Amino acid sequence: MEYFSDQEHGSKARTEDVILPSVWGGIVAAVKGLISTGAFGEHFPEVCLDGTLPVGTDESAFSLAIQAEIPELEWPLKTTQRQQEGYRWEEIPYSPSELVVLDFVQFCYLHVSKPIQGTYHEWHKHYHLSFDSQTGKDEFRQKINRIFSRNGVSYELKQDGNIIRLAPAVLREELESANFSTGDGTLNQMLEEARRKFLDPNPTIRREAVERLWDSWERLKSIEVPLDKKDSISQLLDKAAAEEKFRGLLEEEARKLSDIGNTFHIRHSEVTQTAINEPLHIDYLFHRLFSMILLLIRARNI
Known part of the structure; x- marks a missing residue:
């Protein structure tokens, strides 16, 4: 789907090197949605209690791996921070540095897959999962690049997992x-x-x-x-x-x-x-x- 504003006025110029909190918030929302569907379960599986089949993402293992490779990234992922205004504390929008955000995107791209529901486990009320790695990566890359494009961000996630800056x-x-x-x-x-x-x-x-x-x-x-x-x-x-x-x-x-x-x-x-x-x-x-x-x-x- 192409937004009506893009049809009328064209895509936004990709000139922004700074990743604003609104962009970071969109990335966090996308990753949290993927965690909930089990999209990182191929590499960090939550295993069925009655066997060895994956049923979702082990978020604890996922977060530990991220913190080991991107130590500057705080977990749980935060999109706001407290700031004192006079006698009060307010929550204001927050995003990590650009390089931390881009490292996080690359980490997620490396480990994401499309979860495919298999047999339904009636007792535990979940599906056993298999995974399509390439489709998951393609969909994630399109989602991230769409966020970048809609916000005029001058970075692009490529198919090989590298991120380039658009000249x-x-x-x-x-x-x-x-x-x-x-x-x-x-x-x-x-x-x-x-x-x-x-x-x-x-x-x-x-x-x-x-x-x-x-x-x-x-x-x-x-x-x-x-x-x-x-x-x-x-x-x-x-x-x-x-x-x-x-x-x-x-x-x-x-x-x-x-x-x-x-x-x-x-x-x-x-x-x-x-x-x-x-x-x-x-x-x-x-x-x-x-x-x-x-x-x-x-x-x-x-």
Whole structure:
């Protein structure tokens, strides 16, 4: 089903890196519903008292396993916390950090299955269960990604169980499907590493993506004439633009990008350099250089 608002106005832009309490509440509700149906019973079975067949989820074993692997996550799962307002205490909406939430989603995806009711046990009033692992994972992934999408959250749970950060729309398709072919194996590997790091949910890893991309830029600039970087970049720019004014624009941009790499804490670590910490600034710089690199690679391969 597609919501009427999406039909009328399109889906919400997936730009939010912060997981708000409302999103966390939706995830908690989904997982609690799955626990109640026995969807985690394949890995954490509550066993029938008259035999060895699973009849549901052993929530105690499930929670112990989660706390062992995600120690920052509190159990029972909480969606509110107490806060003092003057002489009173109020319950306010709460969500853990983004990385804790995403780890929790991945843990659940790894262990979820679709429970299939078998024989009915009249004495204990329950069904014996079997499980369809792939269907359970597909349904869980669709449910989580729907929550993310409806709230404009820029994360997506993939079929392999990994979670990626959706790049801003302007270069999303290029980043997610890029297959680098520069003729230089090391450069291809460096660009792929930068691409992969940029799609990581962890902001620290995304900062590393910017550093790796600027390293790639320096290598690309010498790819035509390895012993003469100035001549090499000139040849690259010639291939990218024959028209004089646009060629000049690209040369100015190439010079500016190199200056950025030397001025900010990207390629070097001197105390005089400026650190880049804001996620939006990281996105901006990555996209700016990635666009230039993509243009030069494509022009070189024509």
